[in-house]
Every structure is written in structure tokens, then in C-alpha cells.
Amino acid sequence: MKRRPSLFSVAVQTLAVLLAVAYLIPVYMTLNTSLKSPAEINLPTAWQLPSELNWASYVTAWTRFAPYIKNSLILAVAATLISAGMGALNGYVLCKYPFPGSAVVLPLIVFGMFIPYQAILVPLFQFLQRTRLYGGLPGLILVHVVYGLPITTLLFRSFYAEIPDELLNAARIDGAGFAGVFRHIMLPLSGPPFLVVAIWQFTQIWNEFLFAVTLTRPDAQPITVALANLAGGQAVSWNLPMAGSVLAALPTVAIYVFLGRYFVRGLLAGSIKG
Amino acid sequence: MTRSMMVKLAALALILALACVPAGAAVSGNLEIFSWWAGDEGPALEALIAKYEATYPAARVINSTVTGGAGVNAKAVLKTRMLGGDPPDTFQVHAGQELIGTWVVAGRMEDLTFLYEEEGWMNVFPAGLLKLLSTDEGIWSVPVNIHRSNVLWYVPENLNKWGVKVPATWQEFLEIAPTLQAKGVVPLSLGENWTATHLWECVAVAAMGPEKWDQLWAGKLSWKSPEVIEAWKLFGEVIKYTNADAPSLSWQQATDMVVQGQAAFNVMGDWAAGYMATTLKLEPGVGFGWAASPGTNGVFVMLSDSFGLPVGCPNRENAIAWLKMLGSREAQDIFNPLKGSISARIDSDMSLYNKYLQSAAADWRTNVIAGSLAHGVVANERFMNDFATVMEIFLQTGNAEAAANAAEAVAIQSGVITR
Amino acid sequence: MRFRLKRDELYAVLVILPSILLLAVFVYGFIAQTFRVSLTDWGQTAALSLQPEINYVGLSNYADLFGGFLNIRFRQDLTNMVMFTVLFVGLSLATGLVLASLVDNLIWGETVLRTVFLYPMSLSFVVTGTVWRWLLQPRGGINLLPTLVGLRAGQFLWLSSRDQQLTFDWALLPHYAVVALLALAAVMAGAAVLRRRRRQAAAWGAAAAMAAAVVATGLSRRWQLLPYSEAHGFSTALWGVVLAAVWQMSGYTMALYLAGLRTVPDELREAAYVDGASRLQIYRHVELPMLMPITVSAIVILGHIALKIFDLIFAMAGPDHAPTSVPAITMFLKTFRGNQLAVGAAIGTILLVIVSLLIVPYVVTQYRGDGGGRA
Structure with missing residues (x-):
């Protein structure tokens, strides 16, 4: 339904643009501060543009961060793929092959995504130590896969509920079994849901801090920990933490800028609807 | 050259070669060092690592640094690992109760008395320092440096401009503070929460004197005694003249306030000298001046970073080689000028140190030594953790008696007082 | 066919079994373990020895947290947590609704503006905390914004404030x-x-x-909980945390509401329009009511994020700043700095119970008896 631009629309447009500017203030401040030389960073002049651009903070931040970005990439990609894959299978089972007790199992699974991790932290690292998984990326991947299962299961289950049972029955009559139905019916329809789940999981895992700081040795630390090291250590001036923040944020921001549409579209289908 | 001499020389060369090769050969593989030194303090540690790797070419150092969260992150990682029976080869720890109260009582450290005896360190480290590193059962770590906690920093030129002198006592400070405030200058700059505890210890040592301070930690003076309550009251007076935005500032930003003329004084450990001299490129004595914090002239409130040997560490020989190196005069004189601290040994080469550090070293040899609370020397970790709450109670309410009562309760619960 | 289905059901159970076992251990097993630890005194002198001496002490850790003289900080933590949750959830919903309504009525630039409002959500709390810590410096940052247009600088102390209201x-x-x-x-x-x-x-x-x-x-x-009176209240320092958190998460509520608005069938709007309803009336009587279920979900999602908040405050105000502290931070300090592992476990358990009060009714009503997934 198309309406002509009215006073109302102009007011809406203006207000939205003003709010957008406000939302971008932290970006301005971050980029601005990151490009100043340490000597120029000062509370009273925080808003002024740098007198000359100092890219050195980015060079320093990059040389320090490169290995941790690699860790985060391995971690986030592996854990996202595994948890999404398992979530897809779980969702398929819960949705299309209800078994005795599955009605109880679902809420029990979903509950796992809401727990405060402080309530499991100590037993968790003791378990990882005992299984010799502590400290490296495999252990951290395992942790993120397990605690990612509830949300991926839930999201896929909601998506698969949209696929009519008649379609499955038709395939079954054609002789497809459990695996065949999944392979030929569910999988081809799983593209958009997979994207939503992957976007969600990737950003969650990339941004996670508590597990990252307590469960890794230095050579396996993800980027959030490296950033906290840079910002919270004896680092003196604000240019380095700001440049580091930009580097740490780039991958997930890029995902939201380029794939945000899918995410918005998927949200309703996924996390809201039971 | 006679033939016998040739033989002797050859034999000597062989012995030297044999003596050297095994030393270098025994130390191979990894050495994992756990510390919270990064940023400005990184280069000093890296210099030590470079020296170690040059001495033992077959060894590879894994530098595990965890910083941030006011030191809590490093503790979280270290404890997570130790609880799982996965210690690093050696780790940084504040000498004193932070080491003893957590790790020694838990039986997680090796006694290093053998190393002190082999290396002749009993005589090169001051007796007062050795006492802090030891219990009746042994000596538990090797100190690499000495920092002074009770230092007052200022810019001499600014003080002249404002017409004030460096206060020798807190009473003098309280007299000049209103004058400074009237000129729009913050009399004393303060930073985030641990710097308040740092200031408290400097005020408390001034208020009760170093003997009573020691008695407090020996459990012989009650936390509810009039001396301690007086200290809280004096502290309450002093913080009235600090900046309101203190919790938002790092200690460096608090130092910046003095350097930029927004504040007259700042009480901070002498790592501030390293910050001003190295990072801000100010000349000690000209760009910035220093004095013992008010009322503590002749007292050296010290803290020391040290490294210990965890029981069951994977590369014990390498760790021992590292500790041996740390205790050497040469390593200490490489590390400390870069770190902005003084050598823990009494025989260091003072020409390597800047003007501030030379004065600190002179005081270290003559002053009464007291241990720092804020930096883990006199109090165990449980006390320190709960003392942060006591400090918050006081900052919120300003009630000296309530703070004293709370501190007494903390002292009992954490075992500082065993009655 | 029948036989086939039976076999398929067996496969189905086998496929989901690993996930169920993993979650049984990692969620329920570990929660049980934490609760067990919270009933002990793990945290005495040699807490960190390989075989620490641990005794059963019943509920005394809990009693001490709620009634102990020294745990005033924990009680303020709880107060902060509740206040933060209410403000954060309320303001995020309101802001998200405003943003969604605006974006839904834009003439141009919808994609760009939507992305601008949504991008903060892609950041980690550590990044947000670092950036906002700098923005909320009382003598700089957003307090200086008014001076750019010639007004007086703001004086609010933000995170440094020690004022309490209510x-x-x-x-x-x-x-x-x-x-x-x-x-x-x-x-x-x-x-x-x-x-x-x-x-x-x-x-x-x-x-x-x-x-x-x-x-x-x-x-x-x-019926007094303590033998003396102890004042707690809303720490005004929390406004800074709320501001940063709303900035970060309002894009999420916007996206939810936007998706909800888009499901309102155009026919419904047209019908109302033909009946002579104004644009605002359509909004009020046709669109808003359809957003109710979304609001309930959003409250639960945002609410549990707020109750668990940790990294953001840790990075913004540091762990030792009581005016902005919450139980999750105190748990971390008690466990890893104070060596009081049992007390930390008790705080973790309390946190879990509080989150459960919000979550369990939601999860049960949403997902119980719904194993067939025909939502």
C-alpha cells in the first residue's frame, strides 16, 4: 500500500535519521580515537579529529591480534558448523519423529540455553581437565557446541515445523527412510534456516568471553581475551584498545551488514515462535 | 709454549666444553612462564626471555600473559589450571602472603632453599625481604624487583606556580588542600578502586607508624583499635580532596591529571615513575618530582614481583634454570631499569638506573621496611578480596567505625587474626 | 512400511541421543555438582591444594550471603541486578518498538537505517564495554557533547557516581x-x-x-531479615551500563518487532483504512496487538541476558566497582580471587534459581506437550 509523502512521513524520516546518527556516535569516537597518536588523546579534546592520521595503532593491533583472530575463526567456524549440523538433526527428530518422552525432552534441552554459566563453570573446567581437553581449541569447541545445541535444535525444529508432513509421507511412500527423507526433503529446504542459525552461532561464539578466558591456554585464546588483555592491561593510551576493538568487531559487523536481511527475516520464524 | 702447557690448556678447554654443554643441553624444550606483564611492562619481561633463550638456545619460552580485569583474569586462569593439576612451569606472584596464603599453604609450591644456598643468595637479598618470602618450612619464590608503594608525585614547576610546598604530613596536606581547590586544582588525584586501597595503606602507615602496621598483620593489634579507626578517619578527610570521577580513571589517567596540571599530587607506586619517564618522556626531578607519601618519610612500603616453582610442573629443570637466572645480578639489572623498579639484590650496578630509581635504591637500604596491603605482601587473597568490599562500604558511607568493624570481621574470617 | 517406520524411529532416537547425553552432563550434571559444592566449606585455608579438605556445611553459605554482615555487597548486587534488568528490558522494548515503527514507515533508506540500528548487536560485550567506558568518562566523552553546540558540559558522573535513589x-x-x-x-x-x-x-x-x-x-x-537496618537502592551509576546495553540490544527488539509488523496482512490494514481509520489508529488498534506475543518472547530473552550480565560491566567499570556490581561478577571474584569456591558456587546457584523463575514458566508453556513440533 503506497502512500504519498506527507508531513507524517517526513517527520518519521527525520527522526529516524537523527536516531541513526546517535547510534553511530560510538563508531565515530572509536575510529577517531584509534587514529590519534597517544600524545593527542585527551579527555577535553576527545571529539576533535586527529591532527594527522596515525595508522600505527592498527599495525600494532594487527600484529598482536593476528594469531588470536585465527583462533577465533577456527573456533567459531568449527563450533558453528558442528552445532548447526547436530541442531538440524535434532530438530528433524523432535519435529518429525516424536518418541516417547520427547515432549519432556524439548523443554529440558531448551532450558540449557538460558542458564547462567557461572552455575556450571567450576565443574566444567574440572571435567575438561580430567578429560585432558582443557586449554586447547578442541575443548573450547566442544563447550560451544554443547551449549549451542539448545538454540540450534530449537531453531531448526521451528523451521522444520513449516515443512508439511505430507511431503515427508510422499517421500516415504517412494521408499525413503529416516536418512533419505532428511537428505532429499529437509536438506534442500534448510538453506535459509541454516544461514540464520549460522549467523547467530558465529556471532555468539566469536563474542563470548567467560569460557574464552577461563578455559584456554594463551596459544589458544580467542580474540575477546586478547582484546581484554590489550584494553585492561597496563596499556596506557586509548588508541590501541580502540583499534583493537575495530579489528575484533569487523567480522561480525560485516556479517550483520551484508547478511542482516536474512537474520531479520529468520528471527520471527525462529526464536519467537515455539 | 711447552707441550705440558698445551696439554693442560686442551684439558681445560675440554673441561670447559663439558661443563658448558651439559648445562645448555639439559635445558631444552619448553618453558612456560605465566605472568600479567603486558603493555608497558612487556619489554622488561621480553628482555629476560631473550637472555634466557640466548643462554639456552635449545629451549623455547612460552610467554603466557593474561592481563585485564584489575588482575582478576590472570588469577582466574592460573587457578583454573592449578585446580586441574595443570600448572605452568613458573608463574609471577606477589612476594608475601599472596604467594604463601594461597599456594604454599595448599602445598602447591616447591621449597627453593636449595637454590638460595647453591647460588649464595642468602647474603645478596636483604634479610627483611627473605623473611617475606619464607615460612618456617622454606623459601618459596625468587624476587625479581622491588617497587615502592608510598610515593607522592607532583610537578615541581606547578607547585611553585600555585605557591604550595610538598606536604611532609597529611595534616600539612589538609591545610594546603583548600588553597589548591580555590585555584580550581584537584589537590590529590585518584583512580579506579584498587588505587583507593593503595592510598589507604599509605595513609594508614602514616597514621599508625610502621611498627603498629606490622602488629596489625601479625594479629597483635585489633582492627577495631583507636589507631586503625583514626587511620580510616584521616583517610576520609583526605579523599574529600580527590576527584569525583576517580572510579572511571586508570592509574595512568590519575597520573596524567598531575602531569597536565589538573591535580597537584598523586599517591601511586613507583611504576608511575616508569610511566612518566618512559611513556611520557619526562625527566625525573624536572618534569616530575617525588617524595615519600605524607607522614611516611623513612618508611619504605614495598612490594615485589617474584617467580616460584609449582609442584609437578612439566619442565622442572628449565624452570630452575629460569629462576637461577632471575636471581642473578645481571638479569636483575637488565630487567629493572626497563620495568622502572629497583633490583631486589643489594649489589646492583646503580649507574644503570635513572635518578628516581637511584633515590629509591638509597632509601631501600636505609629505611624501615613495611609490606604493602594493596599488592599482596601482608594480606592473603581472601582478605584482599573482602577488603575491597570494606573499602566500598567506607566510600559509600564514610563511616570509620563501620569500616573498622567490617575489616576486623574480614581479618578473622580470612585467618589474618587467629584467635 | 510399518516396520520401516519403527526402524526409522530407532534411528531418530539414536541420532538425538548424543545431544541428550551431552546436555544431561554439561547442563544438569554440572548444575548438580555446583549445588553440591555450594553446600560445603570449600574455600578454607588450603582451598587450592590438590586434595582440599572439604566439609559439608548445609545451607550456611546461603544464609551468610543473605544475612551475613560482610555480604552487604552481594545484597546490593541483587538490587543492582533487578534494577538493571527492569530498566534494560523496559527501555530496550520501548526503543525497539519506536525504531521498528519508524523503519516500517520510511520513505527511503530502510536497509541502511535498519543496519545502523542492528549493527551494535553484532559486537561483543567486551568491545561495547571498552568503547563506552571511554565515552562515559565524566570529563570527556558524551558529557562534552553539549559543548559542541555551545551549551555547558554535562556534569553527570556516569559510572563513577555513588548516589543511590529509591x-x-x-x-x-x-x-x-x-x-x-x-x-x-x-x-x-x-x-x-x-x-x-x-x-x-x-x-x-x-x-x-x-x-x-x-x-x-x-x-x-x-520479621526482619537482618538484626540491623541496611540501606540499599538504585545506584545511579547503573544508568551508564543501561545506556550501553540498550544501545547494543535495542536493534534486536527492533528486528523482532519489524518482523512482527511485516506479518500483519496488508488486507487488514487496507480494511481498516477503508473503514476510515487514521494511520495512527491502524497502528494502535491493528498492528500493536499483533506484537504482544513477540513482546513476551523479547522480555524473556532480554531478561535472561540482563540477569546474567557479566562481560559488559566487567569491561566497562571493572570488577571492583560496587555501585555497578552484579552477582555474576561477585561470583567470579569470590571464586577466583578470594578462593572461596563454595561461596562462588552458592552465588552461581542463586543466579540460576533467579533466571529459572523467569525462564521455566516460559519454556514450559511454550514447549511442553509440543514434542511433535506442529507449532
Whole structure:
């Protein structure tokens, strides 16, 4: 339904643009501060543009961060793929092959995504130590896969509920079994849901801090920990933490800028609807 | 050259070669060092690592640094690992109760008395320092440096401009503070929460004197005694003249306030000298001046970073080689000028140190030594953790008696007082 | 065919079994373990030895957290957590609704503006905390914004503030509860009278009378949680945290509401339009009601994020700043700095119970008896 631009629309447009500017203030401040030389960073002049651009903070931040970005990439990609894959299978089972007790199992699974991790932290690292998984990326991947299962299961289950049972029955009559139905019916329809789940999981895992700081040795630390090291250590001036923040944020921001549409579209289908 | 001499020389060369090769050969593989030194303090540690790797070419150092969260992150990682029976080869720890109260009582450290005896360190480290590193059962770590906690920093030129002198006592400070405030200058700059505890210890040592301070930690003076309550009251007076935005500032930003003329004084450990001299490129004595914090002239409130040997560490020989190196005069004189601290040994080469550090070293040899609370020397970790709450109670309410009562309760619960 | 289905059901169970086992251990097993630890005194002198001496002490860690003289900080943590949650959830919903409504009515630039409002959500709390810590410096940052247009600089101390508003006495919490019950019962009784529901009115009236009696006799004031009065309240320092958190998460509520608005069928709007409804009336009477279920989900999602908040405050204000502290931070400090692992476990358990109060009703109503997934 198309309406002509009215006073109302102009007011809406203006207000939205003003709010957008406000939302971008932290970006301005971050980029601005990151490009100043340490000597120029000062509370009273925080808003002024740098007198000359100092890219050195980015060079320093990059040389320090490169290995941790690699860790985060391995971690986030592996854990996202595994948890999404398992979530897809779980969702398929819960949705299309209800078994005795599955009605109880679902809420029990979903509950796992809401727990405060402080309530499991100590037993968790003791378990990882005992299984010799502590400290490296495999252990951290395992942790993120397990605690990612509830949300991926839930999201896929909601998506698969949209696929009519008649379609499955038709395939079954054609002789497809459990695996065949999944392979030929569910999988081809799983593209958009997979994207939503992957976007969600990737950003969650990339941004996670508590597990990252307590469960890794230095050579396996993800980027959030490296950033906290840079910002919270004896680092003196604000240019380095700001440049580091930009580097740490780039991958997930890029995902939201380029794939945000899918995410918005998927949200309703996924996390809201039971 | 006679033939016998040739033989002797050859034999000597062989012995030297044999003596050297095994030393270098025994130390191979990894050495994992756990510390919270990064940023400005990184280069000093890296210099030590470079020296170690040059001495033992077959060894590879894994530098595990965890910083941030006011030191809590490093503790979280270290404890997570130790609880799982996965210690690093050696780790940084504040000498004193932070080491003893957590790790020694838990039986997680090796006694290093053998190393002190082999290396002749009993005589090169001051007796007062050795006492802090030891219990009746042994000596538990090797100190690499000495920092002074009770230092007052200022810019001499600014003080002249404002017409004030460096206060020798807190009473003098309280007299000049209103004058400074009237000129729009913050009399004393303060930073985030641990710097308040740092200031408290400097005020408390001034208020009760170093003997009573020691008695407090020996459990012989009650936390509810009039001396301690007086200290809280004096502290309450002093913080009235600090900046309101203190919790938002790092200690460096608090130092910046003095350097930029927004504040007259700042009480901070002498790592501030390293910050001003190295990072801000100010000349000690000209760009910035220093004095013992008010009322503590002749007292050296010290803290020391040290490294210990965890029981069951994977590369014990390498760790021992590292500790041996740390205790050497040469390593200490490489590390400390870069770190902005003084050598823990009494025989260091003072020409390597800047003007501030030379004065600190002179005081270290003559002053009464007291241990720092804020930096883990006199109090165990449980006390320190709960003392942060006591400090918050006081900052919120300003009630000296309530703070004293709370501190007494903390002292009992954490075992500082065993009655 | 029948046989085939039976076999498929077996496959199905085998496929989901690993996930169920993993979650049984990592969620329920570990929670049980944490609870067990919280009933001990792990945290005495040699807490970190390989074989620490651990004794069973019952619920004394819990009693100490709620009633112990030194745990005033934990009680303020709880207060902060509740206040933060209410403000954060409320403001995120309101902001998200405004943003979604604006974006839904844009003439141009929808994609760009939507991305601008959504991008903060892609950041980690550590990044947000680092950036906002710099923006909220009292002598710089956003306090200086007014000076750019010639006004006086803002004076609010943000995270450094030590002011408390809405202060109450922790010892009198039961009293407050009784008063709240009195008010609720009175209102319900009044409503029942208006609706002419006699029995309901009588029941609520009786409850109100009982509560009034308890208050009037001073009985409720004698059920004190502490033997002395202890003031807690809303720390104004939390505004800074709320601001950063709303900035970060309002894009999420916007996306939810936007998706909801888009499901309103155009025919419905057209029909209302033809009936002579104005744009605002359509918004109020057609679109908003359809957003209710989304609001419920959003409250649960945002609420549990708020109750668990940790990294953001850790990075913004540091772990030792009591005015902005929450239980999750104190748990971390007690466990890893104070070596009081049992107390840390108790705080973790309390946190879990509080989150469960919000989550369990939601999860149960949403997903129980719905194993077939025909949502």
C-alpha cells in the first residue's frame, strides 16, 4: 500500500535519521580515537579529529591480534558448523519423529540455553581437565557446541515445523527412510534456516568471553581475551584498545551488514515462535 | 709454549666444553612462564626471555600473559589450571602472603632453599625481604624487583606556580588542600578502586607508624583499635580532596591529571615513575618530582614481583634454570631499569638506573621496611578480596567505625587474626 | 512400511541421543555438582591444594550471603541486578518498538537505517564495554557533547557516581512484601466488586484485611531479615551500563518487532483504512496487538541476558566497582580471587534459581506437550 509523502512521513524520516546518527556516535569516537597518536588523546579534546592520521595503532593491533583472530575463526567456524549440523538433526527428530518422552525432552534441552554459566563453570573446567581437553581449541569447541545445541535444535525444529508432513509421507511412500527423507526433503529446504542459525552461532561464539578466558591456554585464546588483555592491561593510551576493538568487531559487523536481511527475516520464524 | 702447557690448556678447554654443554643441553624444550606483564611492562619481561633463550638456545619460552580485569583474569586462569593439576612451569606472584596464603599453604609450591644456598643468595637479598618470602618450612619464590608503594608525585614547576610546598604530613596536606581547590586544582588525584586501597595503606602507615602496621598483620593489634579507626578517619578527610570521577580513571589517567596540571599530587607506586619517564618522556626531578607519601618519610612500603616453582610442573629443570637466572645480578639489572623498579639484590650496578630509581635504591637500604596491603605482601587473597568490599562500604558511607568493624570481621574470617 | 517406520524411529532416537547425553552432563550434571559444592566449606585455608579438605556445611553459605554482615555487597548486587534488568528490558522494548515503527514507515533508506540500528548487536560485550567506558568518562566523552553546540558540559558522573535513589531497608523486605500484597489484594477486590464477582471480592477482601492487620499490628516490621537496618537502592551509576546495553540490544527488539509488523496482512490494514481509520489508529488498534506475543518472547530473552550480565560491566567499570556490581561478577571474584569456591558456587546457584523463575514458566508453556513440533 503506497502512500504519498506527507508531513507524517517526513517527520518519521527525520527522526529516524537523527536516531541513526546517535547510534553511530560510538563508531565515530572509536575510529577517531584509534587514529590519534597517544600524545593527542585527551579527555577535553576527545571529539576533535586527529591532527594527522596515525595508522600505527592498527599495525600494532594487527600484529598482536593476528594469531588470536585465527583462533577465533577456527573456533567459531568449527563450533558453528558442528552445532548447526547436530541442531538440524535434532530438530528433524523432535519435529518429525516424536518418541516417547520427547515432549519432556524439548523443554529440558531448551532450558540449557538460558542458564547462567557461572552455575556450571567450576565443574566444567574440572571435567575438561580430567578429560585432558582443557586449554586447547578442541575443548573450547566442544563447550560451544554443547551449549549451542539448545538454540540450534530449537531453531531448526521451528523451521522444520513449516515443512508439511505430507511431503515427508510422499517421500516415504517412494521408499525413503529416516536418512533419505532428511537428505532429499529437509536438506534442500534448510538453506535459509541454516544461514540464520549460522549467523547467530558465529556471532555468539566469536563474542563470548567467560569460557574464552577461563578455559584456554594463551596459544589458544580467542580474540575477546586478547582484546581484554590489550584494553585492561597496563596499556596506557586509548588508541590501541580502540583499534583493537575495530579489528575484533569487523567480522561480525560485516556479517550483520551484508547478511542482516536474512537474520531479520529468520528471527520471527525462529526464536519467537515455539 | 711447552707441550705440558698445551696439554693442560686442551684439558681445560675440554673441561670447559663439558661443563658448558651439559648445562645448555639439559635445558631444552619448553618453558612456560605465566605472568600479567603486558603493555608497558612487556619489554622488561621480553628482555629476560631473550637472555634466557640466548643462554639456552635449545629451549623455547612460552610467554603466557593474561592481563585485564584489575588482575582478576590472570588469577582466574592460573587457578583454573592449578585446580586441574595443570600448572605452568613458573608463574609471577606477589612476594608475601599472596604467594604463601594461597599456594604454599595448599602445598602447591616447591621449597627453593636449595637454590638460595647453591647460588649464595642468602647474603645478596636483604634479610627483611627473605623473611617475606619464607615460612618456617622454606623459601618459596625468587624476587625479581622491588617497587615502592608510598610515593607522592607532583610537578615541581606547578607547585611553585600555585605557591604550595610538598606536604611532609597529611595534616600539612589538609591545610594546603583548600588553597589548591580555590585555584580550581584537584589537590590529590585518584583512580579506579584498587588505587583507593593503595592510598589507604599509605595513609594508614602514616597514621599508625610502621611498627603498629606490622602488629596489625601479625594479629597483635585489633582492627577495631583507636589507631586503625583514626587511620580510616584521616583517610576520609583526605579523599574529600580527590576527584569525583576517580572510579572511571586508570592509574595512568590519575597520573596524567598531575602531569597536565589538573591535580597537584598523586599517591601511586613507583611504576608511575616508569610511566612518566618512559611513556611520557619526562625527566625525573624536572618534569616530575617525588617524595615519600605524607607522614611516611623513612618508611619504605614495598612490594615485589617474584617467580616460584609449582609442584609437578612439566619442565622442572628449565624452570630452575629460569629462576637461577632471575636471581642473578645481571638479569636483575637488565630487567629493572626497563620495568622502572629497583633490583631486589643489594649489589646492583646503580649507574644503570635513572635518578628516581637511584633515590629509591638509597632509601631501600636505609629505611624501615613495611609490606604493602594493596599488592599482596601482608594480606592473603581472601582478605584482599573482602577488603575491597570494606573499602566500598567506607566510600559509600564514610563511616570509620563501620569500616573498622567490617575489616576486623574480614581479618578473622580470612585467618589474618587467629584467635 | 510399518516396520520401516519403527526402524526409522530407532534411528531418530539414536541420532538425538548424543545431544541428550551431552546436555544431561554439561547442563544438569554440572548444575548438580555446583549445588553440591555450594553446600560445603570449600574455600578454607588450603582451598587450592590438590586434595582440599572439604566439609559439608548445609545451607550456611546461603544464609551468610543473605544475612551475613560482610555480604552487604552481594545484597546490593541483587538490587543492582533487578534494577538493571527492569530498566534494560523496559527501555530496550520501548526503543525497539519506536525504531521498528519508524523503519516500517520510511520513505527511503530502510536497509541502511535498519543496519545502523542492528549493527551494535553484532559486537561483543567486551568491545561495547571498552568503547563506552571511554565515552562515559565524566570529563570527556558524551558529557562534552553539549559543548559542541555551545551549551555547558554535562556534569553527570556516569559510572563513577555513588548516589543511590529509591533506597529501602533490606531488613524490612518482608514488610514491603506484605504492603505490596495489601495493595494488590485491595486493587483486586475493587476490580471484583466492579465486575460483580462476589466470591472473588470476598476472598481478595479477606486477604487485604489480613495483610492490613499484619501491617497495623506492626507484626510485619518485626520479621526482619537482618538484626540491623541496611540501606540499599538504585545506584545511579547503573544508568551508564543501561545506556550501553540498550544501545547494543535495542536493534534486536527492533528486528523482532519489524518482523512482527511485516506479518500483519496488508488486507487488514487496507480494511481498516477503508473503514476510515487514521494511520495512527491502524497502528494502535491493528498492528500493536499483533506484537504482544513477540513482546513476551523479547522480555524473556532480554531478561535472561540482563540477569546474567557479566562481560559488559566487567569491561566497562571493572570488577571492583560496587555501585555497578552484579552477582555474576561477585561470583567470579569470590571464586577466583578470594578462593572461596563454595561461596562462588552458592552465588552461581542463586543466579540460576533467579533466571529459572523467569525462564521455566516460559519454556514450559511454550514447549511442553509440543514434542511433535506442529507449532
